[in-house]
Amino acid sequence: xxxxxxKQEIINAAAxxxxxxxxxxxxxxxxxxxxxIKAASLYNHIQSKQEIxxxxxxxxxxxxxxxxxxxxxxxxxxxxxxxNIINLHIDVTLRNxxxxxxxxxDWMHLEEENLQYFEKMRHEYEESFRNIVYKGVxxxxxxxxxxxxxxxxxxxxxxTLYLWYPKQKNIDADILKRDMMSVLLKGIV
Amino acid sequence: xxxxxxKQEIINAAAxxxxxxxxxxxxxxxxxxxxxIKAASLYNHIQSKQEIxxxxxxxxxxxxxxxxxxxxxxxxxxxxxxxNIINLHIDVTLRNxxxxxxxxxDWMHLEEENLQYFEKMRHEYEESFRNIVYKGVxxxxxxxxxxxxxxxxxxxxxxTLYLWYPKQKNIDADILKRDMMSVLLKGIV
DNA sequence: GAACAAAACTAACAATTGTTAGTTTTATAT
DNA sequence: ATATAAAACTAACAATTGTTAGTTTTGTTC
Numbered sequence: 001x002x003x004x005x006x007k008q009e010i011i012n013a014a015a016x017x018x019x020x021x022x023x024x025x026x027x028x029x030x031x032x033x034x035x036x037i038k039a040a041s042l043y044n045h046i047q048s049k050q051e052i053x054x055x056x057x058x059x060x061x062x063x064x065x066x067x068x069x070x071x072x073x074x075x076x077x078x079x080x081x082x083x084n085i086i087n088l089h090i091d092v093t094l095r096n097x098x099x100x101x102x103x104x105x106d107w108m109h110l111e112e113e114n115l116q117y118f119e120k121m122r123h124e125y126e127e128s129f130r131n132i133v134y135k136g137v138x139x140x141x142x143x144x145x146x147x148x149x150x151x152x153x154x155x156x157x158x159x160t161l162y163l164w165y166p167k168q169k170n171i172d173a174d175i176l177k178r179d180m181m182s183v184l185l186k187g188i189v
Numbered sequence: 190x191x192x193x194x195x196k197q198e199i200i201n202a203a204a205x206x207x208x209x210x211x212x213x214x215x216x217x218x219x220x221x222x223x224x225x226i227k228a229a230s231l232y233n234h235i236q237s238k239q240e241i242x243x244x245x246x247x248x249x250x251x252x253x254x255x256x257x258x259x260x261x262x263x264x265x266x267x268x269x270x271x272x273n274i275i276n277l278h279i280d281v282t283l284r285n286x287x288x289x290x291x292x293x294x295d296w297m298h299l300e301e302e303n304l305q306y307f308e309k310m311r312h313e314y315e316e317s318f319r320n321i322v323y324k325g326v327x328x329x330x331x332x333x334x335x336x337x338x339x340x341x342x343x344x345x346x347x348x349t350l351y352l353w354y355p356k357q358k359n360i361d362a363d364i365l366k367r368d369m370m371s372v373l374l375k376g377i378v
Numbered sequence: 379g380a381a382c383a384a385a386a387c388t389a390a391c392a393a394t395t396g397t398t399a400g401t402t403t404t405a406t407a408t
Numbered sequence: 409a410t411a412t413a414a415a416a417c418t419a420a421c422a423a424t425t426g427t428t429a430g431t432t433t434t435g436t437t438c
Contacts, residue, residue, distance in 0.1 A: 006385080021297060024213035028426060040427080041386050049426065079378060105294055108210060133377075142377055146360065149368045150377045152353045153346045160345035168337060179338045187376030188322075188331055188339045189268060195415080217396060229397080230416050238396065380438090387432065394425065402417065408410085 007045045010035060012098070014052045019101035023053055023109050054114045056099045057107055061121045063092055072128045078136025079185065082154070085129065086181055089158040093165055094173060100162035129155060154184050196234045199224060201287070203241045208290035212242055212298050243303045245288045246296055250310045252281055261317045267325025271343070272370055274318065278347040279366055282354055289351035318344060343373050 013034045017026045028049055032039040046052055067088040071081050093100060107118050130151050136142035142150070157180075165176070202223045206215045217238055221228040235241055256277040260270050282289060296307050319340050325331035331339070346369075354365070 022211050022213055022294070024211055025298065027424080029424090037385085038387065040388080040429095043427070044385055105211070109214065143371075145368045145372055145377065146364070148357060148360065149365065150372055152349075153369070153372050154377070156346045156349035156353070157342045160341075160349065164341045164345070171335065171337065175335070176338065179334045180342070182332075183334055183339055183342045183376075185376050185378040187372075187374050188334065188343070189374040216394080218394090226415085227417060229399095229418080232397070233415055382437085383435090385432105385434075387430100389429090389431105391428080392425100395423075396421105398421080399419090400417105401419105402415105404413100404415075406411100406413080408412100 010042060010045055011052055011055055015056050015096075015098035015102060018053070018056070018106060019098045023102065023106040050109075050111055053102060053106060054110055056102045057110060057118060058114060060092065060096060060099050060103045061118055064088070064125055065121045067092075068125050068128050072132065078132050078139065078141045081132045082136070082185065083181055085132075086158065086184065087177060089161060090165075090173065090177055090180065093161045097162040097166050100159075104159055104162070126151070126155070157184060199231060199234055200241055200244055204245050204285075204287035204291060207242070207245070207295060208287045212291065212295040239300055242291060242295060243299055245291045246299060246307060247303060249281065249285060249288050249292045250307055253277070253314055254310045256281075257314050257317050261321065267321050267328065267330045268374065270321045271325070271374065274321075275347065275370055275373065276366060278350060279354075279362065279369065282350045283362060286351040286355050289348075293348055293351070315340070315344070346373060 010031070014026070014031050017030055017034060020026075028039045028042060031052075032042055035042070068085070071084045071088065074081070074084075076084070107115070107122075110118055130147060133142060133147055133151055137144050137147065165171075168176075199220070203215070203220050206219055206223060209215075217228045217231060220241075221231055224231070257274070260273045260277065263270070263273075265273070296304070296311075299307055319336060322331060322336055322340055326333050326336065354360075357365075
């Protein structure tokens with residue numbers, strides 16, 4: 001029996017609880033109860049509560065970093081790159097919406113090394129995003145509003161998808177991608 | 190000496206700490222240290238940690254409810270109403286960006302009555318928002334994309350302003366309002 | 379069925395939590 | 409100055425926290 005499998009079950013259960021109440025409000029006894037075992041038994045599979053959090057967050061952050069690097073380094077125009085970023089966020093959200101709650105709300109509870117690593121990845125992600133928009137404005141593909149406002153507006157919507165999409169039952173992923181691109185790029189008016 | 194004044198100082202300090210670490214991770218000793226007093230002394234001014242949280246959140250939620258009701262009941266078209274909603278969010282964010290962190294991330298730690306009251310207000314706020322967009326689509330003022338996507342997209346940006354605006358030093362409130370309206374309504378392409 | 383590893387258990391720990399009780403200090407008004 | 413109210417303090421509590429040590433159960437392999 002693979003040790004990774006049971007560990008991953010615990011991490012998945014933890015992600016759900018962290019989404020509902022936040023990292024600090026979830027006790028190891030809460031998590032154990034969700035798994036149907038005693039709190040001490042968790043430690044046969046994981047090293048600490050902190051390890052669970054950092055696994056959830058760092059894995060996702062690396063996924064975004066990898067995806068963004070591929071998009072940024074491709075030879076597409078700014079609009080195409082933005083479309084790929086929207087795709088990336090929707091794909092990750094569909095695959096692991098629970099974990100995204102921790103990434104968005106509990107990253108500050110990471111400890112030293114992982115906190116720095118996360119903040120570095122987040123900063124570089126935003127830099128890449130800003131750069132794509134900047135070049136798009138420069139080439140005339142994107143309107144010349146304040147760049148920070150455009151980056152923030154788009155990114156905040158994409159980052160909050162995890163809260164919203166799981167509650168929608170009638171929206172197919174492909175329709176979501178299509179309409180989200182239209183709304184974010186062309187506006188609603 | 191007015192008792193409300195010192196109490197409000199504590200609530201303001203708490204809002205800052207809640208924003209940084211979340212409600213559950215902030216201890217009464219943390220809050221006391223930020224105030225330069227001992228934890229027990231806080232209880233001369235407040236009844237409980239929970240009272241602090243509910244004051245922060247309910248006050249803000251009622252502010253949004255009042256604002257939205259005025260906008261929804263006015264005889265303006267959908268576009269004008271949306272512009273007023275954007276204004277409302279920016280005004281509240283400028284006045285109390287710390288408290289908005291609790292409203293967005295720690296509402297689930299409210300207890301029974303206040304939790305229900307908050308959820309009712311939030312639901313009605315979203316209903317009003319949805320209704321404005323719906324009527325706008327009906328009259329042809331707003332494009333007929335999926336309504337949920339348009340509501341979510343706009344609202345998620347407005348709700349996340351508190352995270353972003355305090356870090357921007359070079360953006361004047363009026364410029365923010367103007368560009369935010371353009372970006373949200375007319376898109377960036 | 380003996381051996382072994384995986385995964386659960388019980389019991390306990392030291393630290394931290396929100397909060398209370400009772401007391402002392404500080405500031406204000408008469 | 410004295411009386412009063414506001415606001416701080418010390419000391420302690422009962423409960424809960426993450427985690428460890430040591431033991432037993434469960435399931436698989438030969």
